Amino acid sequence: MKNRSPLLASLALSSLLLSGCAAAGSVATADVPASDATSSPAASQSPSHTGGHHGGGASSPRPSAKGPSEAAKMVCGDQPMDRLTSILELSEDPHTINNWADSTFTCIYHLDEGALEISVKEAADQATALRYFDAMQALAADAKPLKGLANLGFPAYETADGAAVFQKDNFVLQVDASGLPETLGPDVITRNALAYQLSTTILACWVEHH
Numbered sequence: 001m002k003n004r005s006p007l008l009a010s011l012a013l014s015s016l017l018l019s020g021c022a023a024a025g026s027v028a029t030a031d032v033p034a035s036d037a038t039s040s041p042a043a044s045q046s047p048s049h050t051g052g053h054h055g056g057g058a059s060s061p062r063p064s065a066k067g068p069s070e071a072a073k074m075v076c077g078d079q080p081m082d083r084l085t086s087i088l089e090l091s092e093d094p095h096t097i098n099n100w101a102d103s104t105f106t107c108i109y110h111l112d113e114g115a116l117e118i119s120v121k122e123a124a125d126q127a128t129a130l131r132y133f134d135a136m137q138a139l140a141a142d143a144k145p146l147k148g149l150a151n152l153g154f155p156a157y158e159t160a161d162g163a164a165v166f167q168k169d170n171f172v173l174q175v176d177a178s179g180l181p182e183t184l185g186p187d188v189i190t191r192n193a194l195a196y197q198l199s200t201t202i203l204a205c206w207v208e209h210h
Contacts, residue, residue: 068120068122074202076096076107080198080202084109087185087197095110104119106118115179117176119176120172120174121171129171132167132172133165133172136165140163142159150196151166152203155167158192162177163177177192
């Protein structure tokens with residue numbers, strides 16, 4: 001984040017370690033051709049905000065051909081939704097759609113200001129996930145590595161247009177707020193700060209259920 005203070009990073013780390021998390025256990029997903037992995041939000045029209053709870057076990061199971069892991073589906077779970085509605089002081093939960101393709105689970109939150117897209121790439125193992133992360137970072141425009149407390153101990157970077165990307169275990173998490181205005185909500189939060197805060201919320205889910 002631009003000019004992110006050590007205090008904010010420390011608060012994010014505390015939130016990461018203390019937050020609880022529930023999975024979107026009954027999220028309906030739609031398989032689409034790999035070439036349409038995250039470019040076709042209309043591939044699934046099922047509202048994805050449900051209140052199921054993750055039943056425990058490892059947070060980063062190997063990707064399944066049958067669908068995303070419970071950990072991946074957490075990006076459409078209660079905690080990211082609650083965090084989003086709290087930050088922006090929304091009167092109701094925004095509509096979401098999701099899809100599963102090319103080992104990537106994508107959840108799109110439809111806000112009045114535009115679309116917020118959160119995706120999780122499930123790789124076969126941690127080394128493969130790191131290679132995928134490195135390739136994403138190399139291709140991203142204006143990518144800036146997050147360092148110190150800001151990266152929470154994981155490989156991470158942000159882009160100038162509002163995306164935050166973290167790699168943990170066999171997952172690569174991307175919160176893409178580039179479709180939103182530069183600032184939004186009653187507190188005039190930047191889209192970069194929004195992406196970062198939602199990323200730490202999701203990482204808290206994974207840490208708790210590791």
